[in-house]
Amino acid sequence: MSAALVEVVDVSKRFGGLQAVDKVSCDLHEGEVVGLLGHNGAGKSTLIKLLSGVYPIDSGEIRVRGKSCKFETPADARAAGIETIHQTLALAENLDAPSNLFLGREMRTRLGLLDSDRMEHEARQVIQRLNPNFKDFRKPVSAMSGGQRQTVAIARALYFNARILIMDEPCAALGPAETRMVLDTILRLKREGIGIFLISHDMPDVFEVCDRATVMKNGAVVDTVKVADVTPEDVLGMIILGQKPAAKVA
Amino acid sequence: MRSNLEAAGFDARFSALVLALGAIWVALAIATDGVFVSPRNLYNLSIQTCVTAIMACGMVFLIVARQIDLSVGSIMAFTGMMVAWTQTNKLGIEGNVGWIASIGVGIVGGLLLGLFQGWWAAYRGVPAFVVTLAGYLMFRGAAFLVADGQTLAPLSDNFQRLGGGLQGSIGPAWSWLLAGVGCAALILQTHSARRSRAAYGAKQHPLWADVLKVALIGGALLAFVAVVCAYPDPSSETESGKGIAVPVLLLLVIALVLDVVARRTRFGRHVWALGGNPEAALLSGLPTKRLLLQLFMLSGALAAIAAVITTARLGSGSHSIGQMAELYVIAATVIGGTSLTGGTGSIAGAIVGALLIQTLDNGMVLLDVPTAQRQIFIGLILIAAVWFDGLYSKGGRK
Numbered sequence: 312m313s314a315a316l317v318e319v320v321d322v323s324k325r326f327g328g329l330q331a332v333d334k335v336s337c338d339l340h341e342g343e344v345v346g347l348l349g350h351n352g353a354g355k356s357t358l359i360k361l362l363s364g365v366y367p368i369d370s371g372e373i374r375v376r377g378k379s380c381k382f383e384t385p386a387d388a389r390a391a392g393i394e395t396i397h398q399t400l401a402l403a404e405n406l407d408a409p410s411n412l413f414l415g416r417e418m419r420t421r422l423g424l425l426d427s428d429r430m431e432h433e434a435r436q437v438i439q440r441l442n443p444n445f446k447d448f449r450k451p452v453s454a455m456s457g458g459q460r461q462t463v464a465i466a467r468a469l470y471f472n473a474r475i476l477i478m479d480e481p482c483a484a485l486g487p488a489e490t491r492m493v494l495d496t497i498l499r500l501k502r503e504g505i506g507i508f509l510i511s512h513d514m515p516d517v518f519e520v521c522d523r524a525t526v527m528k529n530g531a532v533v534d535t536v537k538v539a540d541v542t543p544e545d546v547l548g549m550i551i552l553g554q555k556p557a558a559k560v561a
Numbered sequence: 562m563r564s565n566l567e568a569a570g571f572d573a574r575f576s577a578l579v580l581a582l583g584a585i586w587v588a589l590a591i592a593t594d595g596v597f598v599s600p601r602n603l604y605n606l607s608i609q610t611c612v613t614a615i616m617a618c619g620m621v622f623l624i625v626a627r628q629i630d631l632s633v634g635s636i637m638a639f640t641g642m643m644v645a646w647t648q649t650n651k652l653g654i655e656g657n658v659g660w661i662a663s664i665g666v667g668i669v670g671g672l673l674l675g676l677f678q679g680w681w682a683a684y685r686g687v688p689a690f691v692v693t694l695a696g697y698l699m700f701r702g703a704a705f706l707v708a709d710g711q712t713l714a715p716l717s718d719n720f721q722r723l724g725g726g727l728q729g730s731i732g733p734a735w736s737w738l739l740a741g742v743g744c745a746a747l748i749l750q751t752h753s754a755r756r757s758r759a760a761y762g763a764k765q766h767p768l769w770a771d772v773l774k775v776a777l778i779g780g781a782l783l784a785f786v787a788v789v790c791a792y793p794d795p796s797s798e799t800e801s802g803k804g805i806a807v808p809v810l811l812l813l814v815i816a817l818v819l820d821v822v823a824r825r826t827r828f829g830r831h832v833w834a835l836g837g838n839p840e841a842a843l844l845s846g847l848p849t850k851r852l853l854l855q856l857f858m859l860s861g862a863l864a865a866i867a868a869v870i871t872t873a874r875l876g877s878g879s880h881s882i883g884q885m886a887e888l889y890v891i892a893a894t895v896i897g898g899t900s901l902t903g904g905t906g907s908i909a910g911a912i913v914g915a916l917l918i919q920t921l922d923n924g925m926v927l928l929d930v931p932t933a934q935r936q937i938f939i940g941l942i943l944i945a946a947v948w949f950d951g952l953y954s955k956g957g958r959k
Contacts, residue, residue: 386846
């Protein structure tokens with residue numbers, strides 16, 4: 312197996328009286344999709360917010376390519392090559408696709424002004440590769456369908472050549488065709504050697520694209536399993552009961 | 562209709578606003594037997610609009626970012642007093658150093674008041690409404706304290722030209738030259754924008770639409786200069802026209818700069834993104850708190866510039882200037898299409914909004930409507946503008 316892209320070692324995060332993430336360890340390798348599974352409130356979203364620099368970690372360590380990283384802001388995580396597609400997509404609904412794609416990393420002309428035409432051109436390249444039906448690059452996100460919004464969010468993560476991608480329930484609000492588009496994109500990125508943490512509640516999706524699955528309950532990791540070695544029922548048992556699958560215990 | 566307009570690159574809301582303004586002008590011209598559209602009245606209207614419009618430019622940024630500044634009128638009073646005090650009590654009114662430095666003092670004062678309010682709002686989480694309501698009270702009190710409630714006079718003659726009064730305009734020659742340069746720049750800018758989009762093979766607005774736009778804006782500019790040059794300057798011996806008033810020139814420069822800041826810089830883009838979705842701005846790593854702080858400072862500095870114009874126009878420093886300015890400014894901003902829900906607004910809209918509200922004020926004065934009734938009417942206009950904004954945004958979402 313190749314060297315780990317990301318290693319999370321005994322990371323904890325506390326909010327007041329709630330131990331949201333409790334000594335969690337997991338890792339991610341090149342060309343690998345690791346599912347992060349668990350109930351609502353199991354700590355998945357907090358964990359990815361730690362990985363994407365939204366919250367600082369209380370204790371433990373995050374290593375990217377073997378190097379220990381301290382993320383104070385989302386910009387730090389991005390600088391380390393981690394791109395996150397949040398469940399809310401984090402798009403400014405009043406702005407168009409190119410503005411969102413380059414938000415915080417705008418291209419500028421020699422005079423220091425925004426180079427809108429170039430950004431639109433670049434946005435068109437990356438977005439139409441994902442979704443050839445995407446035509447209107449001047450309309451605001453608020454006028455887009457769910458699939459188009461998801462496309463913009465994914466394009467934003469891909470444009471900057473991230474090698475590490477975190478996707479928080481990317482298919483939750485999508486129809487079947489759009490879900491297919493997202494899953495195909497995940498498989499393609501995997502072939503390109505990108506490592507992906509995928510949060511999902513949908514077992515067929517997880518079993519189709521994931522190599523391993525890390526199951527969380529009450530902020531802690533129940534276990535990490537190879538998807539090929541288990542059945543959906545085993546994984547569901549881990550999520551609901553918080554127990555390791557029988558086959559593995561035996 | 563709306564989508565056709567927008568496909569051609571015309572903002573539907575802005576176009577409607579300009580048409581409404583035109584209709585009001587026609588109505589007032591008829592109601593006042595043409596007095597309203599006389600060069601003298603339009604020249605005065607252009608000066609009256611400046612103070613409100615300059616502050617409205619800053620209010621656009623604040624309201625877009627889901628903030629508000631209720632203290633602009635009080636900042637005007639305080640900084641105006643500081644400017645006058647610097648001239649009368651410190652640096653004197655002879656020569657040019659004193660009055661220029663006094664403007665610097667006023668603007669720095671405005672920036673500091675903005676820094677104070679912005680710090681509480683951005684870094685201490687006190688709602689802007691509360692912070693600036695407190696500022697509204699505090700800075701008005703501070704303005705009184707500068708000279709213990711007295712009026713400060715006389716002020717430097719050259720300073721008073723900034724108010725647009727005696728010798729407060731640039732004359733016909735410079736006005737026409739500026740108008741010519743403005744039109745040329747407009748044409749060049751439109752041409753280079755089209756060439757840039759063509760180079761990337763991006764979708765263009767139809768050529769006729771761009772030509773029409775340039776013709777309308779350039780025509781408005783030339784018509785304005787023609788009107789202010791038709792108003793004879795009583796202070797000139799040759800009886801030549803007044804030309805563009807100095808405060809209008811200030812407004813044009815400020816508006817041009819802030820329009821570029823709003824639409825063509827990272828700062829502007831980040832403010833709009835923050836207003837559209839604060840969470841997204843944070844997750845995208847934008848420095849949201851610093852942005853808010855800077856916006857309050859911008860608003861403070863613009864209020865100080867408005868104070869300079871008002872003080873120069875009065876020819877004395879008074880602690881009672883800028884009363885109800887916040888209402889006129891917010892009304893102008895909202896009428897100009899800046900949505901109180903954040904994320905949408907434009908500088909051009911705010912200026913036309915300011916022109917519209919000053920038009921109503923000016924027109925009612927010409928029609929001998931008493932102050933009390935005028936206040937009631939302007940209040941109703943503010944409610945109507947916000948109501949319309951709600952309707953319009955809902956319509957846009959469908």
